[in-house]
Amino acid sequence: MRKIFFTLVAMTLLSFNASADESKEAAIRAALSSLNSQVPIVAVADAQFPGLYEVTLASGEKLYVNESGSHFIVGEVYKVQADGRLVNLTEEGKKAGRIEQLASIAPEDMIIFPAKGETKAHMTVFTDTDCFYCRKLHKEMAQINAQGIEVRYLAFPRAGAGSKTQKVMDSIWCADKADQAELFTQAKSGRTIPALSCDNSPVMSQYELGQKMGVTGTPALVLQDGTLVPGYMPAAQLAKMLGVTN
Known part of the structure; x- marks a missing residue:
């Protein structure tokens, strides 16, 4: 404190x-x-x-x-509810702000893995290409998308500016839009991707936004109601949390 x-x-x-x-x-x-x-x-x-x-x-x-x-x-x-449950009023107050902040990001600055068939829910994920649990989550992307969940990735290189991860993520976000998802998946698999740089990379601005939103590690999931969920969560559990399955 x-x-x-x-x-x-x-x-x-x-x-x-x-x-x-x-x-x-x-x-x-x-x-x-x-x-x-x-x-x-x-x-x-x-x-x-x-x-x-x-x-x-x-x-x-x-x-x-x-x-x-x-x-x-x-x-x-x-706040203690009548049924004895605790509600975090501070966190509740941050949700609307997160939704507003994410709405200001252009879709072309995200790397999006769309739902298969009907889109039933979406979530935004602040991610690092190197972290173990980020890679574990991405390996389940087909399962997540099959549940009708769209995943919108934003960059959060944990080591910050000038780090190896930031340069890898710049290479992804600076590539042609049509190539970004494949390069992203390759990097998540530990493969080397072509080095690229550009003046308009959004990587560090997304990193700074994540910090403002309370992200301290990766993966960090922001649900469509603004809830911030730190850490990895299996595809089946995600689907339940997003109300896609019972």
């Missing part, structure tokens, strides 16, 4: 959303800015429980602040 806090106070202040009462929002802004003038607030809104406001930061993280801005909480907030 301390690491998150120091990350927050190191970034750049952005604009506000006037969804909270203006005077209270101004107080929150002033208090957080006095703590550090570069706290990157994107929006302030009423929290889903009384007494606090939800502050969304440019990183996608959320703070929960009192109306004067004198106290705030960094972390996840849960």
